[in-house]
Amino acid sequence: MAELKKKVVRGFTWSAAEKVASALFQAWIFVNVANRLFPEDYAMVAILTAFGAVFNTFVDSGFSQALIRNKDASPTDFSSAFGFNMAMSVAIYAVLVGLSYPTAAVLDMPRLPELAPVLYLVVPLNALGIIQQTVLVREFGFRRMSTIVFAATVCSGLVSLGLAVAGFGVWALVGMRVSMMGFRALLFWTFGRWRPSGGFSMGSIRGMFSYSARLLGTDLLNNVYNNVPQIIIGRIHHGTLGHYDQARKLRDHPLTAAMSAMQSVTFPALAAVADDDDKFARSVGRVAGSIAFLMFPIMAGLAAVAGEIFGVFLGPQWQGSVPFLRILCIAGFATPIAVVSSNILRTRTGGGAVIRAEVIKKVIATVVLGATIPFGAMAIAWGVSAIAVSDAVVSFAVASKHSAYGFRDLARDVLPVLGLSLAMAAAVWGVGLVLSGFAAPWMVLAAKILAGVAVYLGGAALLRLDAFGEFMEVVRKIVGKIKA
Numbered sequence: 001m002a003e004l005k006k007k008v009v010r011g012f013t014w015s016a017a018e019k020v021a022s023a024l025f026q027a028w029i030f031v032n033v034a035n036r037l038f039p040e041d042y043a044m045v046a047i048l049t050a051f052g053a054v055f056n057t058f059v060d061s062g063f064s065q066a067l068i069r070n071k072d073a074s075p076t077d078f079s080s081a082f083g084f085n086m087a088m089s090v091a092i093y094a095v096l097v098g099l100s101y102p103t104a105a106v107l108d109m110p111r112l113p114e115l116a117p118v119l120y121l122v123v124p125l126n127a128l129g130i131i132q133q134t135v136l137v138r139e140f141g142f143r144r145m146s147t148i149v150f151a152a153t154v155c156s157g158l159v160s161l162g163l164a165v166a167g168f169g170v171w172a173l174v175g176m177r178v179s180m181m182g183f184r185a186l187l188f189w190t191f192g193r194w195r196p197s198g199g200f201s202m203g204s205i206r207g208m209f210s211y212s213a214r215l216l217g218t219d220l221l222n223n224v225y226n227n228v229p230q231i232i233i234g235r236i237h238h239g240t241l242g243h244y245d246q247a248r249k250l251r252d253h254p255l256t257a258a259m260s261a262m263q264s265v266t267f268p269a270l271a272a273v274a275d276d277d278d279k280f281a282r283s284v285g286r287v288a289g290s291i292a293f294l295m296f297p298i299m300a301g302l303a304a305v306a307g308e309i310f311g312v313f314l315g316p317q318w319q320g321s322v323p324f325l326r327i328l329c330i331a332g333f334a335t336p337i338a339v340v341s342s343n344i345l346r347t348r349t350g351g352g353a354v355i356r357a358e359v360i361k362k363v364i365a366t367v368v369l370g371a372t373i374p375f376g377a378m379a380i381a382w383g384v385s386a387i388a389v390s391d392a393v394v395s396f397a398v399a400s401k402h403s404a405y406g407f408r409d410l411a412r413d414v415l416p417v418l419g420l421s422l423a424m425a426a427a428v429w430g431v432g433l434v435l436s437g438f439a440a441p442w443m444v445l446a447a448k449i450l451a452g453v454a455v456y457l458g459g460a461a462l463l464r465l466d467a468f469g470e471f472m473e474v475v476r477k478i479v480g481k482i483k484a
Contacts, residue, residue: 031314035314045173047107049230056126057223059126064134077204086128088127111170118178155183160179241377280403280405301448303325304448337410353401356398364387364391365387420456420459427451
């Protein structure tokens with residue numbers, strides 16, 4: 001258990017460091033590129049990306065998680081999954097390019113067929129690196145993986161900025177996505193140790209498919225419902241899609257960075273203790289508390305400083321994104337619970353419970369979307385946040401049946417963090433009210449951030465939150481390594 005904890009802390013430290021560095025660099029690129037483009041550019045890429053996210057689910061088909069879960073996976077299993085991924089990615093690429101023509105006609109976006117053949121190269125490029133990344137996750141090789149991802153992020157960001165400065169418009173966004181996947185694939189194959197060695201076996205595919213098929217169904221449902229709002233807004237409320245998508249991306253930068261860092265580390269860690277009920281429940285509690293401690297203040301703080309962020313860093317063409325960002329941050333509070341629930345279900349069940357939970361969640365989501373669509377883009381944003389909260393509750397209700405970790409335990413671990421985060425947001429909001437009108441926007445933003453950090457960390461220390469102790473342990477390890 002101690003060795004597993006050491007691996008998790010070390011893995012999270014490297015993964016989190018990469019995510020923070022990547023997020024800061026991407027924020028700088030985001031500001032410089034967004035100020036040279038317009039909401040219409042982001043709207044076109046948002047539509048193509050939404051379709052790509054849905055169909056890209058079929059590329060891996062849950063095999064990577066099946067390989068992580070299976071401690072006895074053979075070289076043939078890895079090679080077979082790689083061959084399947086590549087073949088499926090080529091087929092999906094052709095389908096997506098073909099769909100761009102009717103999509104352009106329906107949404108009145110005539111440039112989509114021009115962009116699609118280039119943008120959708122991300123599908124086969126992503127498939128090239130899936131198994132390499134899976135092997136590193138199994139081996140807790142997060143230092144190498146984090147270095148690769150950060151290097152690819154820097155290179156693709158510079159490509160995007162260069163295209164934007166040169167006046168290529170929307171191609172700056174396309175170039176960022178394609179070059180990101182291209183650099184990742186190149187670096188994974190250059191510095192990754194895995195190579196196909198076992199040949200292709202349909203028997204291996206069938207053996208993994210019994211588990212991965214359930215995950216495929218789950219991931220497909222999630223991706224459809226996660227991307228339906230963009231498609232609906234693009235079709236019915238065309239003019240606001242760029243603002244909605246920009247707000248969603250700004251929220252997702254810290255959310256995705258933190259969640260992927262935690263998920264990549266905690267899933268194999270929980271899988272390693274899945275057979276021990278007591279250890280598993282204790283581990284889940286630590287994961288829940290840590291994710292909430294990290295994510296709740298970020299979402300609360302981001303909502304509290306949304307106006308200043310757009311006012312200081314982005315041009316007036318983006319002010320319409322501010323209310324969307326504040327609403328969508330509510331969904332971010334549900335994400336930690338959803339991640340914990342997903343980890344429980346994927347490590348303690350064969351996948352059937354995952355499907356049952358998804359069916360319930362999607363019925364609720366359909367009702368919510370149907371009720372909000374007629375009232376405009378802002379109502380859809382509120383609906384998206386409501387769906388995120390209901391998804392988290394349903395997922396945990398199902399997951400708690402497969403673990404000794406229940407609602408009472410979850411409340412004990414996350415409610416103090418939630419209360420502290422809301423208190424911090426109130427303090428930040430109050431600072432803005434006091435300073436607005438006679439201080440420059442950048443000064444207001446700086447004061448809000450400093451106040452938020454002071455209130456949150458000071459409150460966490462006073463409350464002696466367990467997650468705060470673990471956070472300080474990680475910080476001490478990082479500082480110790482820097483000094484050494």
